[in-house]
Amino acid sequence: MAVPLLDLTRQYAPLRDTIRETIDRVCDSQRFILGPEVEAFEKEAAAALGVAEAVGVSSGTDALLVALMALGVGPGDEVILPTFTFFATAGVVARLGARPVFADIDPVDFCLPASEIERLRTSRTKAVIPVHLFGQSADMAAVLEAAGELPVLEDAAQAWGAAFDGQPVGGMGIMGAFSFFPSKNLGGFGDGGLVTTNDTGLARRLRELRMHGQSGTYHHPTVGGNFRLDALQAAVLRTKLPHVAAWVDARRRNAARYRELFGAAGLLDGTVRLPEALEGRGHTFNQYVIRVERRDALREYLLERGIGCAVYYPLPLHLQPCFADFGGTAGDLPVAETACGEVLAIPVFPELEDAEQEEVVAAIAAFSGRG
Ligand SMILES: Cc1ncc(COP(=O)(O)O)c(C=O)c1O
Structure with missing residues (x-):
């Protein structure tokens, strides 16, 4: 699917x-x-x-x-x-x-x-x-x-x-x-x-x-x-x-469901790191961004199977060519640079169906050798 x-x-x-x-x-x-x-x-x-x-x-x-x-x-x-x-x-x-x-x-x-x-x-x-x-x-x-x-x-x-x-x-x-x-x-x-x-x-x-x-x-x-x-x-x-409040609620529900599904698939042992909805921060999950080590390979794998995903963002701004004059070099901002290599947004839009979420998690599990 x-x-x-x-x-x-x-x-x-x-x-x-x-x-x-x-x-x-x-x-x-x-x-x-x-x-x-x-x-x-x-x-x-x-x-x-x-x-x-x-x-x-x-x-x-x-x-x-x-x-x-x-x-x-x-x-x-x-x-x-x-x-x-x-x-x-x-x-x-x-x-x-x-x-x-x-x-x-x-x-x-x-x-x-x-x-x-x-x-x-x-x-x-x-x-x-x-x-x-x-x-x-x-x-x-x-x-x-x-x-x-x-x-x-x-x-x-x-x-x-x-x-x-x-x-x-x-x-x-x-x-x-x-x-x-x-x-x-x-x-x-x-x-x-x-x-x-x-x-x-x-x-x-x-x-x-x-x-x-x-x-x-x-x-x-x-x-x-x-x-x-x-x-x-x-x-x-x-x-x-x-309608926005209801749409945001649906995004939050989808996020909570992902946590259950990834847990049930045994992927929360460090294979996949899920976004943290911190206390008092009202996360609205405009994007649901997971972190994985073999991100580019997973991205290819999902796209080949018709599962939408995207990288926000592959290159930090201090390393963008147009900002070269500001003198940023690789290694300056290591937390962001590491994130750029690991983040992957997966579907979370309000109308996403349960079966679709299961499909996304099943595909990530299969990629990770847990399928
Ligand atoms: C964090 C952030 N700032 C600014 C913008 C710019 O908004 P717009 O695309 O409406 O110009 C966006 C939009 O993608 C964004 O995600």
Whole structure:
């Protein structure tokens, strides 16, 4: 049996009629740029995330970019971020002419540890970006304490619905950045993103920056860009929003079931290491990432059998060619470098069926000589 890594058609099928009516509503209004759908989505998203303000933007990448612009990050500044994350976390820093300062990760939660902030901060550090990787909150109490007065921008792209000690991600740092890339916990029908904050002054600035930096029509105190969320995306996201909690629950159920299945298959003797849902971190399992020693061989084996899997991420950011000028070399950040060689994401999407999970585990057991 083939098992997809992600099958969004299963999420769409029961919502199809409602979503198509929603799209019709926007088409009938012919209001495609900002307007009532975006405003309503921003209010609903802010309520769901427990923040004062939510600003819809064009992607998760632009959410990070515009947040850093609002903080005034630019040439000469340093921003501390984990080396093991999606490219955008560091790309936005470099695009502003600032220096991404790559940190190693915690071996258990894959996130930025407070000790790295302490090790890497300098007088030039302008901000810190913890990433709630794979859907689990970073240790925000420790991160905020280590950052002190430095602004903390949460990269919550993968973690809608996660919380640290009951506090939703995106509202603990000075700002949070979310992505609505279709594979995320809350996915749009294309690109989209959100910046969250409890600071109304910052929210105003973010709204100006996403609109070419204008404070009034054609009046530009600063240079911004076109970082707007489309009304069509906002309308689709509004339709999906009430379902996200149930989808996240289903991801958690699938994760718990994997633990039972891998245990029953005798694979928890070190053959396969499962992701840890740490106490008080609200793991949402946007990705279910196992660790194995012969990762590349297992990946090939699963793909040959039609079992979806993927490597997030094969190369840490400090070793990416485009960041060579920042002087990173192999061996600098060993925890992340080791993870890059061992991680493998397997299917965990909410609609995944029991039999499909059994198939995935059976295939990994067969590969490991336990079949
Ligand atoms: C950790 C992280 N940050 C930022 C982004 C960027 O989001 P987007 O793809 O919406 O630009 C992503 C998306 O994949 C991500 O996973």
